[in-house]
Amino acid sequence: MDILFYIWAAAAVYLILHYLFFHSRLLFHKVKQRDFLSPVSIIICAHNEKENLKENLPVLLSQRYGQFEVLLVNDHSTDGTLQLIEELSQKYPNLRTLNFTKEKIGRGKKEALIFGIENAAFEHMVFTDADCKPASENWLGSMASYFSYKDIVLGVSPYYFKNNLVGWLTRWETFLTAQQYLSYAKAGMPYMGVGRNMAYTKSVFDRSSKMKAHLKLPSGDDDLLIGEVATASNVAINMNPDAFTYSDAPGTFKDWWQQKRRHLSTSYHYKSRPAVFLGVFGLAQVVFYLLLFPAFFFHGHTLAFYVMLLGKLVLQFITMVPLAIRTRQKGATVLFIVIEPLVVFLLAAIHFQNKIFGNSKDW
Numbered sequence: 632m633d634i635l636f637y638i639w640a641a642a643a644v645y646l647i648l649h650y651l652f653f654h655s656r657l658l659f660h661k662v663k664q665r666d667f668l669s670p671v672s673i674i675i676c677a678h679n680e681k682e683n684l685k686e687n688l689p690v691l692l693s694q695r696y697g698q699f700e701v702l703l704v705n706d707h708s709t710d711g712t713l714q715l716i717e718e719l720s721q722k723y724p725n726l727r728t729l730n731f732t733k734e735k736i737g738r739g740k741k742e743a744l745i746f747g748i749e750n751a752a753f754e755h756m757v758f759t760d761a762d763c764k765p766a767s768e769n770w771l772g773s774m775a776s777y778f779s780y781k782d783i784v785l786g787v788s789p790y791y792f793k794n795n796l797v798g799w800l801t802r803w804e805t806f807l808t809a810q811q812y813l814s815y816a817k818a819g820m821p822y823m824g825v826g827r828n829m830a831y832t833k834s835v836f837d838r839s840s841k842m843k844a845h846l847k848l849p850s851g852d853d854d855l856l857i858g859e860v861a862t863a864s865n866v867a868i869n870m871n872p873d874a875f876t877y878s879d880a881p882g883t884f885k886d887w888w889q890q891k892r893r894h895l896s897t898s899y900h901y902k903s904r905p906a907v908f909l910g911v912f913g914l915a916q917v918v919f920y921l922l923l924f925p926a927f928f929f930h931g932h933t934l935a936f937y938v939m940l941l942g943k944l945v946l947q948f949i950t951m952v953p954l955a956i957r958t959r960q961k962g963a964t965v966l967f968i969v970i971e972p973l974v975v976f977l978l979a980a981i982h983f984q985n986k987i988f989g990n991s992k993d994w
Contacts, residue, residue, distance in 0.1 A: 667779040785821070789958050800884075824854065
């Protein structure tokens with residue numbers, strides 16, 4: 632059984648090195664916001680989102696910023712979205728609507744989003760979703776400030792917390808995803824962002840091709856573009872809590888499962904370098920928990936076992952703190968580690984399902 636212990640130990644060592652090389656970078660992150668006064672386009676795609684738009688659009692339209700437009704792309708909505716926009720346009724002159732009526736050749740919102748980008752009034756663009764609400768009236772100013780020296784800004788977008796199983800699954804998985812893409816960007820390997828809160832210029836979009844090349848994928852309007860055009864020198868991360876956007880978590884386990892199937896469908900198209908690190912990290916997590924009890928049973932009396940076990944857990948906890956504080960989840964870090972095995976095995980099962988049965992086809 633020594634071979635099982637050595638495999639477990641190798642997984643533990645890799646996780647420790649991953650925390651040290653990637654996640655620890657967020658410990659030393661400093662906010663570098665600067666004044667930026669150029670006009671900005673906020674772009675939102677909406678498909679039957681009337682109720683969310685009724686609640687969230689006024690917050691977006693009332694941001695404390697100079698000149699900006701909110702460009703809403705109405706993507707084949709049939710729930711009265713257009714009528715709502717016409718009403719709001721009377722009160723907010725900076726609200727502009729585009730009706731995307733073409734028959735789609737692909738899935739998801741990419742075609743509507745491309746239509747919006749091509750028709751945006753300004754070079755600098757900030758993106759969010761119809762069901763997202765900015766944390767403050769300074770959201771736009773904070774996101775746009777990084778345009779003073781970068782072309783791409785990666786923001787953070789937590790979900791409103793629900794104290795049930797789905798709520799904890801969503802909370803932990805979203806936290807880890809943010810920790811991964813933010814720390815990888817700090818390490819000079821940006822590979823994704825979240826479309827719920829990100830920003831880039833039209834020039835960046837013009838250099839990309841993957842969004843148009845993967846129209847049939849249900850997701851990827853955010854991570855595939857970032858993975859293609861982002862570099863170590865043109866990306867900033869924004870961890871300012873005032874610049875977060877929040878949305879409701881999936882309501883049921885089935886909804887969460889389908890959402891993760893859709894999100895993970897694009898991970899097979901990441902650039903090779905981050906894909907390797909992320910793939911080995913995911914595999915190491917599975918191996919670590921799969922062989923934890925055999926390793927304890929046969930080597931629980933050895934110092935090496937406890938050094939690696941405690942080293943992994945302590946480093947993981949320490950490197951979680953910066954983002955946990957900013958997302959007001961510091962008290963949840965221990966619980967995150969406790970439920971991590973469940974999340975790890977569920978995500979592995981979703982990857983397996985996508986590989987065997989294909990990707991989710993949801994909007």
